[in-house]
Amino acid sequence: xxxxxxxxxxxxxxxxxxxxxxxxxxxxxxxxxxxxxxxxxxxxxxxxxxxxxxxxxxxxxxxxxxxxxxxxxxxxxxxxxxxxxxxxxxxxxxxxxxxxxxxxxxxxxxxxxxxxxxxxxxxxxxxxxxxxxxxxxxxxxxxxxxxxxxxxxxxxxxxxxxx
Amino acid sequence: xxxxxxxxxxxxxxxxxxxxxxxxxxxxxxxxxxxxxxxxxxxxxxxxxxxxxxxxxxxxxxxxxxxxxxxxxxxxxxxxxxxxxxxxxxxxxxxxxxxxxxxxxxxxxxxxxxxxxxxxxxxxxxxxxxxxxxxxxxxxxxxxxxxxxxxxxxxxxxxxxxxxxxxxxxxxxxxxxxxxxxxxxxxxxxxxxxxxxxxxxxxxxxxxxxxxxxxxxxxxxxxxxxxxxxxxxxxxxxxxxxxxxxxxxxxxxxxxxxxxxxxxxxxxxxxxxxxxxxxxxxxxxxxxxxxxxxxxxxxxxxxx
Numbered sequence: 001x002x003x004x005x006x007x008x009x010x011x012x013x014x015x016x017x018x019x020x021x022x023x024x025x026x027x028x029x030x031x032x033x034x035x036x037x038x039x040x041x042x043x044x045x046x047x048x049x050x051x052x053x054x055x056x057x058x059x060x061x062x063x064x065x066x067x068x069x070x071x072x073x074x075x076x077x078x079x080x081x082x083x084x085x086x087x088x089x090x091x092x093x094x095x096x097x098x099x100x101x102x103x104x105x106x107x108x109x110x111x112x113x114x115x116x117x118x119x120x121x122x123x124x125x126x127x128x129x130x131x132x133x134x135x136x137x138x139x140x141x142x143x144x145x146x147x148x149x150x151x152x153x154x155x156x157x158x159x160x161x162x163x
Numbered sequence: 164x165x166x167x168x169x170x171x172x173x174x175x176x177x178x179x180x181x182x183x184x185x186x187x188x189x190x191x192x193x194x195x196x197x198x199x200x201x202x203x204x205x206x207x208x209x210x211x212x213x214x215x216x217x218x219x220x221x222x223x224x225x226x227x228x229x230x231x232x233x234x235x236x237x238x239x240x241x242x243x244x245x246x247x248x249x250x251x252x253x254x255x256x257x258x259x260x261x262x263x264x265x266x267x268x269x270x271x272x273x274x275x276x277x278x279x280x281x282x283x284x285x286x287x288x289x290x291x292x293x294x295x296x297x298x299x300x301x302x303x304x305x306x307x308x309x310x311x312x313x314x315x316x317x318x319x320x321x322x323x324x325x326x327x328x329x330x331x332x333x334x335x336x337x338x339x340x341x342x343x344x345x346x347x348x349x350x351x352x353x354x355x356x357x358x359x360x361x362x363x364x365x366x367x368x369x370x371x372x373x374x375x376x377x378x379x380x381x382x383x384x385x386x387x388x389x390x391x392x393x394x395x396x397x398x399x400x401x402x403x404x405x406x407x408x409x410x411x412x413x414x415x416x417x418x419x420x421x422x423x424x425x426x427x428x429x430x431x432x433x434x435x436x437x438x439x440x441x442x443x444x445x446x447x448x449x450x451x452x453x454x455x456x457x458x459x460x461x462x463x464x465x466x467x
């Protein structure tokens with residue numbers, strides 16, 4: 001399912017603080033999954049430590065935003081400024097779908113005008129950050145099957161033995 | 164709005180606090196069987212097949228007069244379900260319907276959407292089979308065909324739309340999620356919501372045997388503190404009391420015992436001294452009070 005979260009930047013909070021909120025939201029979402037080690041998301045976002053606040057301050061995350069994509073997960077994070085930042089109601093809870101994230105998650109960054117080359121240089125060695133256009137939807141989850149069974153058929157049979 | 168204002172309860176099962184709820188409700192065995200089987204079947208089919216194949220929304224609807232145990236059954240369901248799951252655990256979430264509705268324009272719809280498409284999916288993200296109770300669901304899904312726009316602002320209509328959209332979305336994407344909705348007012352509930360229910364189960368007032376069983380279990384439960392009540396629970400004359408209470412709901416029948424105790428100061432001081440005669444007198448008082456109430460309300464009954 002496609003979801004969008006809005007984060008307030010100036011004048012509610014500085015660009016650096018807003019980037020910290022974005023990073024925390026990404027980590028809280030993805031690291032609920034046993035496939036994504038605790039602390040790993042922060043390490044993967046490290047190349048953007050200076051670039052993230054710059055993208056926010058330049059308004060580059062206002063309209064297109066960051067897009068996090070993984071199996072069953074398609075999240076757009078837009079960072080708003082000015083009047084829009086004052087009016088937005090933030091939801092900073094982990095995004096549904098994160099608990100089943102894989103370690104193949106990708107964060108797509110939008111084009112950033114004059115910052116484009118700097119952004120591309122920052123993410124060129126990363127396996128989780130990309131400046132490519134994001135896919136329109138999340139990759140489909142593996143087909144449902146016995147591995148996802150929620151009910152124990154043998155336990156169900158025991159119901160028939162109850163008086 | 165904080166999720167804690169919209170969610171009354173969220174706990175993992177099995178949980179000792181919920182262990183006795185299911186058995187405490189005296190209804191026909193088939194009612195409990197249908198509810199438990201429908202939940203298990205929904206989890207089984209929806210986990211392994213797409214929505215297009217099952218057409219299951221993961222929604223069970225319990226309806227009937229007040230006091231018949233609908234809410235208690237729904238609360239006990241997750242505990243019953245837990246040992247049947249592959250993880251041997253389940254989760255129970257109870258929504259606070261009154262925390263969702265707002266007189267502020269657009270807020271009801273926003274809250275419903277936020278709760279059902281963000282908070283609840285996030286809570287069940289770990290895949291644990293989860294029962295979500297929508298108690299008194301008529302406050303959330305007002306029948307749009309019977310509601311006037313003057314009496315029911317557009318906001319209420321939009322809130323109903325939001326619930327339906329969320330049920331559709333969650334039904335197809337979150338197979339671990341089951342909604343159990345309860346209501347005393349089926350006529351006030353939107354038809355589109357009712358049509359999404361995978362199973363609709365009527366929970367009626369108990370028959371004579373049911374009344375007797377409720378009386379006995381109430382007395383036996385109280386006998387833990389006042390042992391002579393255990394003997395009273397075995398008295399054959401209780402059948403007469405049960406007959407006198409015919410037509411009442413389970414909640415009223417249970418309250419007959421305390422009503423009987425307050426009939427005499429002696430039984431307030433020493434509840435174990437309660438007699439069949441006390442119970443008969445209380446049954447008479449309760450029936451008379453009910454008839455008076457029905458006369459004043461023009462004999463209206465909430466269940467259609």
